[in-house]
């Protein structure tokens with residue numbers, strides 16, 4: 366039976382979401398139907414289409430009592446909103462239905478495994494977090510009568526029931542299920558851990574092991590884990606809170622870490638061999654992955670940073686929070702590589718191409734402008750003996766606004782700067798990323814949607830992501846170099862905007 370809060374939320378989002386014109390949203394990045402979103406949840410392929418649920422508060426553009434919003438897609442780029450899937454309406458999730466994941470059951474139903482949060486000792490009390498289930502048909506979901514399925518009794522000694530969240534479920538080779546859940550130590554809250562649980566039927570769970578532990582290096586609490594095999598290795602994703610920067614890694618406070626290593630079936634522990642940030646820009650958190658029917662490991666993240674959430678931009682904006690472009694993952698030279706999902710190529714407009722363009726004073730190029738654009742850019746010095754000092758690309762530009770992507774070859778630093786993007790607050794506007802140059806050349810694959818920039822550097826060796834709030838009438842793109850650079854550029858408009 367559907368509860369009143371969910372019926373109310375569904376009626377509200379239909380009415381309020383329906384009033385938001387398509388022109389006020391990005392073209393191919395998912396936004397909440399109305400109100401607020403944070404993490405992607407329940408990313409799955411179910412009954413012939415992709416499902417993406419999301420942390421959701423329909424009634425305001427700020428975080429509040431969490432629901433699960435819901436959208437479906439055939440290509441991961443065009444999304445159709447479905448009615449909200451979960452509302453915080455049970456005693457064990459009355460403070461919120463926090464992040465979780467989804468899987469198809471043998472009987473064809475879809476199971477959502479999520480964190481139910483209630484307040485212990487009234488509204489000002491502590492969050493008490495447990496793992497809960499809802500089962501449905503891709504549209505309506507019923508909370509499991511025996512919820513919660515994992516609670517404080519399933520925690521190893523010394524771990525806190527107040528930080529126990531974000532289960533990611535998968536099917537094992539022997540037909541069972543496993544999930545990984547984020548937690549932390551009660552006595553030493555700096556120690557985030559990831560717990561591995563097993564189940565035969567996805568409803569009854571038992572503790573298996575501490576899969577991985579934060580040894581004090583990667584922030585404090587570990588949120589939103591994902592764990593999957595990729596090209597003979599095991600990959601562990603986690604979004605730690607309050608990270609310290611290390612060189613040019615982990616500048617985001619609440620950031621993301623990818624560890625590549627192996628899984629030891631005996632001890633049921635992950636043995637890391639390599640770590641890196643998943644994204645080196647400003648706005649990326651809490652990613653989830655799926656295996657597509659054709660075998661690709663695809664990731665989608667929350668394209669936002671917790672530290673800049675107060676900056677909702679124009680007062681009349683009815684949504685806040687976007688999902689990143691879905692990205693295909695691979696491993697090369699022991700590192701994580703990301704590529705924009707290949708379906709994006711289906712929506713390319715005519716090609717505009719220039720080769721060996723000398724760049725020094727600021728200039729524009731015929732046919733290169735727009736806010737929904739893909740550009741493949743290679744930059745090198747005109748003469749290898751006299752390197753240029755700095756290359757600058759301005760985009761989302763008009764007389765008043767612009768954002769910048771710039772590159773200094775001496776330091777090999779690529780920088781995003783959105784100070785002049787229309788923000789009225791001095792929040793985080795810049796991020797620098799140390800990149801490689803190959804034969805003196807840097808290769809940038811830039812994807813712009815109306816309110817974002819994603820740069821895939823050197824074939825996806827690193828990615829930098831940032832949102833911008835600039836009015837979409839600012840469509841200019843210009844190039845400039847301090848010194849003499851040469852650029853090859855291929856540009857496509859994307860979808861029908863241009």
Ligand code: FRU
Pocket residue numbers: 403404420431463464480530531588589650651
């Ligand atoms: C991460 C997070 C999760 C939690 C959710 C609540 O962004 O804090 O750990 O489940 O957001 O909305």
